[in-house]
Amino acid sequence: GENVEQHPSTLSVQEGDSAVIKCTYSDSASNYFPWYKQELGKRPQLIIDIRSNVGEKKDQRIAVTLNKTAKHFSLHITETQPEDSAVYFCAASINQGAQKLVFGQGTRLTINP
């Protein structure tokens, strides 16, 4: 079946510290794993993604790691800033007739000044 589990559901960190959000997926055929940031009342915005042929990808303060054997991937945010506060969603691509994304339940990240 298709399922993406995301943890934790809420995360509170001090400004300047690191934040880590973890996801596991069930479909071994999934090959694309994006992360979205959604601020209150706004659209989800892609912040970073990784494909199954890569183990790690970094973009400034944001990094994603993928362990295909264990079927889990993680988002790492370093040197957190107040504007990082938002809900973050992981997703995995599934091919069931159409190529679609299956999303995790989301993590509400709060950065405390």
Next chain:
Amino acid sequence: ETGVTQSPTHLIKTRGQQVTLRCSSQSGHNTVSWYQQALGQGPQFIFQYYREEENGRGNFPPRFSGLQFPNYSSELNVNALELDDSALYLCASSLVPVPDYGYTFGSGTRLTVV
């Protein structure tokens, strides 16, 4: 380059009514995917339209239907509304019918069924 626009932004409907939501895809994108996002949940795939044809469907009943026009804009129709249909409805356009090349999400339509 224009982004993805959705209309209306908010609406309230009564149980049993019908609703039509609209999505204008980003310039150059021929694929529109619709997602339902219940409060506190991640988006769930409803269906996808590619070059005016339905290209796949999630676990939603037939009262959820759609349409894509020659300019690649799209509509989502929901008949016989139920209270559980209350959610944020997101459309995402893409260059091709695979998410790997990046979805551009609209801001969504918040539907409340009373």
